Amino acid sequence: MAASSTDRIEKQVDLQASISRVWRALTDHREFGQWFGVNLELPFRTGEMTRGNITYPGYEHVVMEVTVNEMKPEERFSFFWHPFAVDPAVDYSHEEQTLVEFTLDAIPTGTRLTVIESGFDKIPAARRDEAFRMNEGGWTEQVKNIEKYVIESP
Amino acid sequence: MKLLAKLSEGRSLSISRLAEDSPLTRQAITRHLLVLQTAGLVRGVRQGRENLFQLEPEALDEARQALDRISRQWDHALASLKAFVENDEAD
Numbered sequence: 001m002a003a004s005s006t007d008r009i010e011k012q013v014d015l016q017a018s019i020s021r022v023w024r025a026l027t028d029h030r031e032f033g034q035w036f037g038v039n040l041e042l043p044f045r046t047g048e049m050t051r052g053n054i055t056y057p058g059y060e061h062v063v064m065e066v067t068v069n070e071m072k073p074e075e076r077f078s079f080f081w082h083p084f085a086v087d088p089a090v091d092y093s094h095e096e097q098t099l100v101e102f103t104l105d106a107i108p109t110g111t112r113l114t115v116i117e118s119g120f121d122k123i124p125a126a127r128r129d130e131a132f133r134m135n136e137g138g139w140t141e142q143v144k145n146i147e148k149y150v151i152e153s154p
Numbered sequence: 155m156k157l158l159a160k161l162s163e164g165r166s167l168s169i170s171r172l173a174e175d176s177p178l179t180r181q182a183i184t185r186h187l188l189v190l191q192t193a194g195l196v197r198g199v200r201q202g203r204e205n206l207f208q209l210e211p212e213a214l215d216e217a218r219q220a221l222d223r224i225s226r227q228w229d230h231a232l233a234s235l236k237a238f239v240e241n242d243e244a245d
């Protein structure tokens with residue numbers, strides 16, 4: 001966590017699955033949609049945008065849009081998006097985006113996945129607060145539901 | 155950020171007070187304060203004939219909390235991914 005502590009989120013998880021399996025789960029838009037909870041219409045392609053509705057109950061009106069920044073097979077996948085873009089009445093297209101980067105490393109037990117989301121400092125604090133309030137309550141619970149669903153229906 | 159440091163002592167300060175021992179002009183300080191106000195980090199309060207400025211107390215905290223919340227969303231998303239690829243592999 002080198003940069004400003006409010007500018008980025010960094011996560012690491014060890015997965016007992018091959019790099020190619022993890023790569024497919026990240027970059028096949030249908031597989032991504034299954035674990036992330038979104039119905040992406042188009043495949044991920046470098047420099048192109050794909051969008052789709054969130055599939056969490058109560059958030060189906062939310063359209064998620066991501067623009068692929070880089071696809072380096074089985075190494076790195078990154079895209080730009082608008083975090084917390086949950087209000088259909090607001091046009092977020094002119095606001096700054098954050099960059100989400102997935103990096104894959106082979107380890108003896110499978111794959112080490114690092115996720116870095118950065119660029120939060122460019123987003124107006126007022127908007128963060130608004131989004132923060134909108135997300136409060138519902139989102140975390142819904143994500144738990146999805147997690148449960150994915151575990152029960154592999 | 156010096157302005158924020160001065161305000162972080164918890165008092166409401168006027169532009170003249172903020173301009174004391176500052177290399178910035180009053181105009182520059184006014185501009186900075188406007189930016190900080192737009193970003194929701196400070197608020198202006200009218201006191202008599204003066205405009206005082208104070209730190210928006212929860213603003214910095216809330217920005218951090220928003221980040222913590224997204225951070226937890228990532229935790230959940232990655233737990234879903236983990237279940238997804240590991241169950242799949244066992245099939």
